[in-house]
Amino acid sequence: MPVLIVGSIALDTVKTPVEEHADLLGGSASYSAVSASFFTDARLVGIVGDDFPSAHVDYFKSRRIDLAGLQQVAGSSFRWSGEYMTDMNTRETRSVALNVFEHFTPHLPESYRQTPYVLLANIAPSLQSHVLDQMARPRFIVADTMDLWITIAKADLLALLARVDLLILNDSEAKMLTDETNLIKAAAMIRGYGPAYVAIKKGEHGCLLFGDSTKDEFFSCPAFPLANLHDPTGAGDCFAGGLIGALARADEETVTFEALKKAVVSGSVVASYNVEAFSLERLRSLQPADIESRYAEFERISRF
Numbered sequence: 001m002p003v004l005i006v007g008s009i010a011l012d013t014v015k016t017p018v019e020e021h022a023d024l025l026g027g028s029a030s031y032s033a034v035s036a037s038f039f040t041d042a043r044l045v046g047i048v049g050d051d052f053p054s055a056h057v058d059y060f061k062s063r064r065i066d067l068a069g070l071q072q073v074a075g076s077s078f079r080w081s082g083e084y085m086t087d088m089n090t091r092e093t094r095s096v097a098l099n100v101f102e103h104f105t106p107h108l109p110e111s112y113r114q115t116p117y118v119l120l121a122n123i124a125p126s127l128q129s130h131v132l133d134q135m136a137r138p139r140f141i142v143a144d145t146m147d148l149w150i151t152i153a154k155a156d157l158l159a160l161l162a163r164v165d166l167l168i169l170n171d172s173e174a175k176m177l178t179d180e181t182n183l184i185k186a187a188a189m190i191r192g193y194g195p196a197y198v199a200i201k202k203g204e205h206g207c208l209l210f211g212d213s214t215k216d217e218f219f220s221c222p223a224f225p226l227a228n229l230h231d232p233t234g235a236g237d238c239f240a241g242g243l244i245g246a247l248a249r250a251d252e253e254t255v256t257f258e259a260l261k262k263a264v265v266s267g268s269v270v271a272s273y274n275v276e277a278f279s280l281e282r283l284r285s286l287q288p289a290d291i292e293s294r295y296a297e298f299e300r301i302s303r304f
């Protein structure tokens, strides 16, 4: 089954303690769609300017990503710049230029409207809702978000959450959204806002998946032990894309917690590869066999 992915498509400048690269392919939708494309057909919704390199469009095409929902308009593409501190875990945003994003209204081609699996990758929650407004009720809806929207658009975010099946966010965002420091309580509160499931990412420490606690729906996914991390940008987006892609490939009539656990591992596998190089470079050479072998490694390191 195909997945629909809406989010940002960006040209990023990323600085780490040892390297700096400019004008990299980035954006939440770019990472998520390429990651999902390892599992199933992805349909992209987003916007770029007329400065967007055709090589990036060709890369999406080479991953068989459907670009009927990609708008290319006059103006500059969305640009983001970030810098990582020595621990590679702390990141500061250096600059954001919305450019064509400022007036973006996602418009779904007719061929996208029945897509059963949806990933609302990180963009303003009002735009995420606007995508859902144009769809027949999808089988499963995943949303990603960030601290910015919790700060400036909390009402829009809460309205969106009532329509979502799984919310993905990191630990500090979960605490911020709920004003609750205990992640178990925070997840229960978020489930109370609407999503049946919540995935709380803990950076280099893995991810927690919460469902119905009365059915013992709890899963702790380890982080893959990586000694050489080059660029953490997009790890969360690759995680979300791999997760929705794996769910769509499994395509159960009702998404079960067991399927979600496996999808969380699949997302973690792609994310762990992506951070081995800048931008989406590592995914260019990634093969399905690599995904399978690291999935098996995840199984091995979680067993006791």
Ligand code: AMP
Pocket (backbone or CB within 6 Å): 007, 008, 010, 011, 012, 025, 026, 027, 028, 079, 080, 096, 122, 123, 124, 148, 232, 233, 234, 235, 236, 237
């Ligand atoms: P992550 O590392 O998962 O937080 O995602 C990084 C990506 O998010 C970068 O490629 C950025 O281009 C993109 N990004 C940064 N800020 C925003 C924003 N406000 N809205 C949408 N995408 C953003």
